[in-house]
Amino acid sequence: MLRLFTHAVCLQHDPGLGHPESPARLKAVLQALDQDRFASVDRVEAPRATREQLLRVHTPEHVERILATTPDADTIRLDEDTLMSQASAEAGLRAAGALVAAVDAVMSGSATRAFCAVRPPGHHATPDTAMGFCLFNNVAVGAAHALAAHGLKRVAIADFDVHHGNGTQDIFQREPRVLFISSHQQPLYPGTGSPEEQGVGNIVNAPLSSGEGSDEFRALWNEALLPKLHAFKPQLVLVSAGFDAHQRDPLANLQLQTEDYAWITERLVDLARAHASGRLVSTLEGGYDLQALAASVGAHVSALMD
Numbered sequence: 247m248l249r250l251f252t253h254a255v256c257l258q259h260d261p262g263l264g265h266p267e268s269p270a271r272l273k274a275v276l277q278a279l280d281q282d283r284f285a286s287v288d289r290v291e292a293p294r295a296t297r298e299q300l301l302r303v304h305t306p307e308h309v310e311r312i313l314a315t316t317p318d319a320d321t322i323r324l325d326e327d328t329l330m331s332q333a334s335a336e337a338g339l340r341a342a343g344a345l346v347a348a349v350d351a352v353m354s355g356s357a358t359r360a361f362c363a364v365r366p367p368g369h370h371a372t373p374d375t376a377m378g379f380c381l382f383n384n385v386a387v388g389a390a391h392a393l394a395a396h397g398l399k400r401v402a403i404a405d406f407d408v409h410h411g412n413g414t415q416d417i418f419q420r421e422p423r424v425l426f427i428s429s430h431q432q433p434l435y436p437g438t439g440s441p442e443e444q445g446v447g448n449i450v451n452a453p454l455s456s457g458e459g460s461d462e463f464r465a466l467w468n469e470a471l472l473p474k475l476h477a478f479k480p481q482l483v484l485v486s487a488g489f490d491a492h493q494r495d496p497l498a499n500l501q502l503q504t505e506d507y508a509w510i511t512e513r514l515v516d517l518a519r520a521h522a523s524g525r526l527v528s529t530l531e532g533g534y535d536l537q538a539l540a541a542s543v544g545a546h547v548s549a550l551m552d
């Protein structure tokens with residue numbers, strides 16, 4: 247059974263007119279998931295992450311800075327790309343809290359898989375810095391919760407967003423209980439993610455070049471990344487699901503098609519079935535063409551339901 251975690255406040259986080267990480271993204275995702283074929287998905291309101299849960303991956307200074315930034319009107323700019331509006335701190339808490347609740351749900355067996363339809367995204371947020379549209383590192387908060395609260399010894403994070411998940415890598419690069427596997431376009435923001443960055447042997451970075459598409463993406467996962475994931479025998483599979491490697495996406499230059507997101511999701515569901523009793527939690531990262539995003543999330547969530 248698939249459970250969907252989201253919260254209305256995630257639609258109110260507003261980095262301002264013209265910003266690509268807009269409320270319209272989540273609106274398009276939720277509209278896509280409103281179709282009849284998703285009627286059996288169990289919808290749950292995301293709770294807030296607690297300070298304790300955030301402090302497993304972030305510094306106290308970072309957590310306090312984000313929670314204290316509540317502009318009355320307009321936005322406050324944290325860096326060139328990352329802005330906060332009145333609802334942003336609350337949206338950040340709900341986005342991270344969704345991952346915690348989703349991990350609890352699949353670990354308790356009340357759901358087999360979960361998708362967190364949340365924003366702001368998370369994978370660029372480092373222990374002490376909000377960046378790349380991200381405030382808290384949602385997927386990392388989920389992984390750290392799986393280690394600390396459920397005692398897991400092997401948690402895999404698969405990240406197919408077109409940008410490198412530098413924050414997730416930073417957080418776990420000395421944590422052998424977490425395997426972080428990323429495919430991404432290089433060169434591209436944020437500039438990290440070369441194959442030489444290997445942590446303690448628990449980081450696998452697999453760059454793709456501008457213009458590459460379905461064939462290269464599938465070959466990379468089939469030949470390099472999925473074998474590493476299977477060898478790790480994860481007890482839980484987490485997915486940083488960004489859809490900005492799609493051909494239509496305006497922020498990058500890979501050429502994935504909607505069907506590629508069904509394909510990679512099926513492979514990750516197989517991975518979870520082989521080693522983790524099916525347990526998989528996916529969370530929304532990027533994806534900035536609304537039409538491609540809606541279709542790709544539909545393909546992703548359909549594959550999670552099977």
Ligand SMILES: [Zn+2]
Binds near residue numbers: 409488
């Ligand atoms: Zn991205």
